[in-house]
Amino acid sequence: QVQLVQSGAEVKKPGSSVKVSCKASGGTFSSYTISWVRQAPGQGLEWMGRIIPILGIANYAQKFQGRVTITADKSTSTAYMELSSLRSEDTAVYYCARLLVGSYYFQHWGQGTLVTVSS
């Protein structure tokens, strides 16, 4: 059974960084890409970027370019999303989602990680 388990909630100060993990089980890690999608309180979904673990290549939405880094550790089937220079508008639930390589839909989702940015 496919599962994506994310790390727990975080409270961060403005200007700091946060790193969220997403551990995959079930299926072959290298057969998938991992995207990160966030949802601000009461708002819609927003795609941030993705990584292709088998290649180690990541690309990002222009909005987050320079502030977000997505990495993957194939040995532990875990993806990471680090967001820097946090501001209050970054308060959101951050989801990882898995796509089969060559597909264009988010097949499985993690449970979400709430990141709160507050002074």
Next chain:
Amino acid sequence: QSALTQPASVSGSPGQSITISCTGTSSDVGGYNYVSWYQQHPGKAPKLMIYDVSNRPSGVSNRFSGSKSGNTASLTISGLQAEDEADYYCSSYTSSSTLNWVFGGGTKLTVL
């Protein structure tokens, strides 16, 4: 402002059918058959309901169906049930230089 346009809310009575629209451009919805739909209950992660415009994943009820015409995709739910009450989001792959995937703003479905 979301890249794809959805109605903020729709409603229907049990047993009825409703349709949610999702309007984009030729760079996303109109340019690719890569529209997907997600159901999200409060406090839960999104769940894939439709992929590649009209395909249902295993385990999703056949009451859910998808279609596309030009730059507008649609999700239809027939035989509405109380448990269908949720937020629904469309998504499309995009050829935009600034991002790879876009979402709609979401539609709140109320089952009366």
